[in-house]
Amino acid sequence: MTDVRVRIAPSPSGNLHVGTARTALFNYLFAKKNNGKFILRIEDTDAERTSQEYIDNIFDSLKALGLNWDEGPDIGGDYGPYTQSERFDIYPKYAQILLDKGFAYECFCTPEELEAEKQEAANNKKPYVYTKKCLNLTEEEKAKLRAQGRKPAIRFNIEKAQKAFHDTSMLSFNDMVKGELHVDTNLLGDFVIMKSNGSPTYNFAVVVDDMLMKMTHIIRGEDHISNTFKQILIFEALGAEIPQFGHLGMILAPDRSKLSKRHGATAVSEFVEHGYLTDALVNFVALLGWAPSDGEEIKSIDEIAADFRIHEISSSNSIFEYDKLNWMNGQYIKKLSTEELKERLKPYLTKYDLSELTDENYTRMIEITREPLKLLSDITDAVPYFFGKGVHIDEEAQTKVLDTETAQDVLKSFMEQAPDWEWTEENLHEKLEKFRADYKEKGVKPKVTMWAIRAAVTGRTCGADMTAILAILGKEESLSRAKAAIKATV
């Protein structure tokens, strides 16, 4: 049995998309499960849309997700180079083989001529297939066209290939996730394999590379199903072994359209910037189309790999639901140690002067504010009141709490008692408990009592543990804020 070799072949015309990341993940999982190799190949045949920035982004994102490749542009391997633009001398050779065998032919049609054909087909409401106008050009005719300065593209001769390897025009293959798939090759149309500018088209480059790189299984999005038939024919024409295919359903946005910017983040790097943990992202995306056998959803990539069965992947599309991702991200944040969280949160705290806090207090601040975090970035709006002198009181805290008589009364007695308190968290806890109890006897609910202090000190009606907040802020700042919230009486 040959070793399993799978690949992810992104095109660097944008940052690594979360859909591509899922395809990469499934390939990676399949490789891990079968002790195979996971290969990265960069498909940059379209120089116009390629940029180094995107290539770097793809590398970084894949690494951040933990999808480490065994062979690739940066680390090499036995079947390199792994960047298509560095393989441009390879493709014409194989195109020539196809030409020699009659599986391909030169096409001198101009874009304008092709456009006219398409228009005509559209007018007649007929599906467009290339007319094969150039299939039987004589050498003289070709020479003449060349003399006019026309450069030919090379087209694949579908009928010839189909007849050479199959009895009928029906072509089928057994997809690992979708099962038996067929098509009538008469409907396919001779497609271009080499552009007139000498570069290979996607369908051709993919096959040549997959063949040369000895890929055994090709797992990709279902938008490639119709390409698969063309590719199988090329594999056959080239005399290569045909790999196994597996086509995954697509990921859709909540409104069932393609996942795009207006739905939120789409690139892995954007998710990371927004405060998502890559472990959570991997876990979430694995659950789109695949379910763990024990029903336990929070799982590491290694656990998922051990449990992964490609034939059990759902073949339907799935919707990318941010709610569940957020919940899952929160679960992963909970699992982080406070020490680690302290570091990972720093990028989201740059608007504050952390030097105002001792390390001990910074730690404590994180401990008491980490609970509700769904995204790392949530910390930004959770902690403003720990910094600076004084505090901004939001409207709700002012009108619903501080403007009440009860709150004013609470704050006045707080100011009478608190200056005598020893300002440690432990002691404050005790004192405040007593403080609440006293007010409770007067008919004021504990939470109302605390609301007054919270509103005065944090400017908000809700938030982290009040005792700890006071301890972190220190006696002077706490009391000064409490005092500031008391209205001057005439």
Added chain:
RNA sequence: AGCGGUAUCGUCUAGUGGUCAGGACGGGAGAUUCUCAUUCUCCAAACAGGGGUUCAAUUCCCCUUACCGCCGCCA
């Protein structure tokens, strides 16, 4: 238009020719707590429609519908 694919709670899914159709997110209710949150408990929520096959269909087959994809000298 043509071709291909898909169809279980709102969403991700489990599942079987006979099940109270299970779980998770989200939603609702309650408990805990100084608030929010967390955590825990409970509740509502689905087999797209129509034909078959069968003693029995959510499950197998066909049709319809809906949705997705593909029809480039893009990848």
